[in-house]
Amino acid sequence: MDTVEIARIQRLLAETAPQDLGAFFSPQELADAGDGPGRAASLAGRFAAKEACTKLFPREAALGALGPADFSVARDGYGAPTVVLSAAAQRALGHNRYADIQLSLTHDRHAATAMALARPAQAAPSWAARLLYRLLPLRRKVVLENLNRVYGERADRAEITRLAQAHYGHLGRLFLEFLWYPWLPRARKLAMVRVEGLEDLLAAHAQGKGVLILTGHFGNFEVATSAGLASFPQADGRFHFVRRPIRPEWLDRLVTRRFRKAGFGVLPKRGGLDAILDRLGAGDLVVFPFDQHAQRKDGVRVEFFGHPAGTFRSLAVIALSTGAPVVPASCWREPDGHHVLRFEAPVQAVEDADTNEAIRLTTREFNRALELLIVRRPEQWWWVHRRWKPWPARKRAR
Secondary structure, three states, X not given: OEEEEHHHHHHHHHHOOHHHHHHOOOHHHHHHHOOOOOHHHHHHHHHHHHHHHHHOOHHHHHOOOOOHHHEEEEEOOOOOEEEEEOHHHHHHHHHOOEEEEEEEEEEOOOEEEEEEEEEEXXXXXXXXXXXXXXXXXXXXXHHHHHHHHHHOOOOOHHHHHHHHHHHXXXXXXXXXXXXXXXXXXXXXXXXXXXXXXXXXHHHHHOOOOOEEEEEOOEOOHHHHHHHHHHXXXXXXXXXXXXXXXXXXXXXXXXXXXXXXXXXOEEEEOOOOHHHHHHHHHOOOXXXXXXXXXXXXXXXXXXXXXOEEEEEEOHHHHHHHHHOOXXXXXXEEEOOOOOEEEEEOOOEOOOOOOOHHHHHHHHHHHHHHHHHHHHHHOHHHEOOOOOOOXXXXXXXXXX
């Protein structure tokens, strides 16, 4: 809860230039408050709501990662107040395993009060998912270790187990889709996928510098991309995936053949820098899976979900040197079996006089973007990967 004196907001309005009020309120909030005598009371309620929402995330607020400006108040179709979250607030919401935030606002002649209630999220694994978790414990220890590292201080043990079970259910469906998807009619494949945020990708592509697509092992990327990108015909044959070989070799050949059949190019992760630069120079789109561990020779150690993790520096190096926009993308499977492919607004590279620091800061921003994609649908990320491996000490010259 939070309470704000209306007189305090009246002073703020009187002493602040109109163009500077954006530091405290969103354009929609200012418009909804109107210009009448109730303006100060309306904005006081919204300010109290921002403060109340911030109190739900004491850890992030204490670290300066979140503040009142990351929340704004809108009205739904029935006039009830709803919370609009910034990217940082969305990331904190998912990281803390909250489903949403519900608001209640009121005011009298002197003060406005807001109550913010965070509704917990709860995974709901199917009976098949629970069975797979029990009977096929492949890398179960790794999955649980990773989930505890990310959610252990924010979710109880039962929720961690439910998330792990739901993840095994996702892996089971992923395996079945890998087998039967190639045999589906084209019309059925197209009907399976919905694309969101395509305008962000088109705007980035219009800059003429090529596009770097930041992604990870989400959902069923083969289904989502091969069908979903049919809605982006101007880029047909211009998508290229950066990937390293899969073991065993026969599986790598199979996956590569299916990528090429779907119209995607494949670029090697190691030794492929020249090819990547050539594709960007031609205005193509290069897809970078960014969620795996990088060794010291290839990476930089930056925070990922609050823990240092070896992360590939190559994406930051290319983004900083070419100016190509970096567009995050993810996909997930809906409960009804349909798939969603979603593009986000570009992540800005961080400039710094020190090149190494610019690479480190930019890579950290890329990890933050990845965190948001993961916490939206955590059961459909690749938790079986050992993302937080030990970081070896630098070898001293003799």
